[in-house]
Amino acid sequence: xxxxxxxxxxxxxxxxxxxxxxxxxxxxxxxxxxxxxxxxxxxxxxxxxxxxxxxxxxxxxxxxxxxxxxxxxxxxxxxxxxxxxxxxxxxxxxxxxxxxxxxxxxxxxxxxxxxxxxxxxxxxxxxxxxxxxxxxxxxxxxxxxxxxxxxxxxxxxxxxxxxxxxxxxxxxxxxxxxxxxxxxxxxxxxxxxxxxxxxxxxxxxxxxxxxxxxxxxxxxxxxxxxxxxxxxxxxxxx
Ligand SMILES: Nc1ncnc2c1ncn2[C@@H]1O[C@H](COP(=O)(O)OP(=O)(O)OP(=O)(O)O)[C@@H](O)[C@H]1O
Ligand SMILES: [Mg+2]
Numbered sequence: 001x002x003x004x005x006x007x008x009x010x011x012x013x014x015x016x017x018x019x020x021x022x023x024x025x026x027x028x029x030x031x032x033x034x035x036x037x038x039x040x041x042x043x044x045x046x047x048x049x050x051x052x053x054x055x056x057x058x059x060x061x062x063x064x065x066x067x068x069x070x071x072x073x074x075x076x077x078x079x080x081x082x083x084x085x086x087x088x089x090x091x092x093x094x095x096x097x098x099x100x101x102x103x104x105x106x107x108x109x110x111x112x113x114x115x116x117x118x119x120x121x122x123x124x125x126x127x128x129x130x131x132x133x134x135x136x137x138x139x140x141x142x143x144x145x146x147x148x149x150x151x152x153x154x155x156x157x158x159x160x161x162x163x164x165x166x167x168x169x170x171x172x173x174x175x176x177x178x179x180x181x182x183x184x185x186x187x188x189x190x191x192x193x194x195x196x197x198x199x200x201x202x203x204x205x206x207x208x209x210x211x212x213x214x215x216x217x218x219x220x221x222x223x224x225x226x227x228x229x230x231x232x233x234x235x236x237x238x
Pocket of ligand 2: 044045046160
């Protein structure tokens with residue numbers, strides 16, 4: 001199937017010998033909005049880093065669109081990743097932040113301007129293109145980070161706790177803005193969070209991780225109605 005992400009029996013141990021991911025298998029069709037929910041230390045970020053190619057697994061395969069990705073360097077995967085702190089360039093303005101990945105790809109300036117403009121419109125930042133990052137609110141920064149990540153048309157989007165540095169009220173508003181934008185795109189999205197509400201609002205499928213294993217995978221409704229075991233039940237506060 002086109003642009004399908006398949007993880008088969010992925011395991012990861014760090015140098016100190018701790019087994020951080022244990023036989024993770026997962027299959028995501030294009031357009032799936034997956035939330036990865038689990039307590040701190042359950043292996044969520046490690047899972048994203050393996051998919052992104054920032055780290056390698058000890059065993060198992062990761063494939064995308066029919067191709068094995070295990071040895072493919074991160075920049076060749078054409079996957080986008082957005083982090084908690086956004087990692088924007090504070091000395092560059094909004095336009096140049098969004099254009100950054102396109103310049104790295106060697107795109108010509110006319111096409112860069114077109115693509116950045118599309119991104120500015122999509123994220124409602126048309127009037128901010130010459131603003132510096134340190135003159136933006138947290139919510140505006142988040143939209144710049146999203147625009148920058150989406151500009152090179154990644155085949156897969158990963159977000160690692162994209163809202164956790166914001167206060168509660170803003171978090172709620174931005175979550176709905178973010179899911180609105182993403183729901184209009186047919187891009188597979190993996191959204192990592194340790195917040196149940198966020199996970200259920202952002203994903204049409206959710207995996208619950210605990211100590212490097214998938215405890216359960218299902219729709220938000222299935223997880224709420226039929227938690228598979230006691231741990232999931234307690235974790236979801238039932
Ligand atoms: N580079 C590393 N070297 C050794 N251990 C690591 C490394 N990175 C992560 N770990 C360990 O792997 C486990 C999983 O970490 P990971 O960052 O994937 O968890 P997480 O689910 O993202 O947690 P959080 O919600 O706190 O971000 C933790 O016990 C962590 O200490
Ligand atoms: Mg993490």
